[in-house]
Amino acid sequence: MTYQTDFAAILRATRTALNLTQEQLAKRLGVCFATVNRWESGGNTPQHAAQQTILALAQEAGVQGTESPPPAEAAAQVTRRRTGREATATPTTKPMEQMLWDAACSIRGEKDAAKFKDYLLPLLFLKRLSDVFDDEITRLAEKYGDYATALEIAESDHSLLRFYLPPQAR
Incomplete structure (x- = not known):
């Protein structure tokens, strides 16, 4: 046993x-x-x-x-x-x-499953936002030539993106 x-x-x-x-x-x-x-x-x-x-x-x-x-x-x-x-x-x-x-x-540290969701769900949400932002920058990079240019354009005109993440949040 x-x-x-x-x-x-x-x-x-x-x-x-x-x-x-x-x-x-x-x-x-x-x-x-x-x-x-x-x-x-x-x-x-x-x-x-x-x-x-x-x-x-x-x-x-x-x-x-x-x-x-x-x-x-x-x-x-x-x-x-x-x-x-x-x-x-x-x-x-x-x-x-x-x-x-x-x-x-x-x-x-030990947490119960019900309490753990308070930690996990915001992290998953932030990960999703980050992934979508990266996809948007990749789309702009394909349109304007390279990644650095796409970031500059995104910084200057946020309306080109579904949403904007500031540099400290990426």
Whole structure:
């Protein structure tokens, strides 16, 4: 049994012992529901800080790593309690997504996915603006001969471009 599988089982057992839904547990941990769902299914492993918080919560609930029910049994118990009928959990593996999250966390520190969008979306928007501006300058360069001339013309007449980016923003 791997550490990831043990951790998913501990998380499920803790949630069952505290009689919480995934949404309630996510709120208590300060992460989004989808994050808890991925952790429980074994698709992703929580980062170190989240692992420490979850282990402290497991200790509070009296759950030990060796006493965890098997993943299928724990998932079935939670599902039955929540919906009243038995359902099978379909775990998904997303190793590339986890690798990207790990890389992002090592650069900027740990953030929840919902909070991370506040950083990512503006960067993507700025990248798009920069790409479109470069395309516009390339179009002018083809029309007027070379790149330097196209930049001079763009500096003097902004109406030739869809939008203008000043030099310090490029």
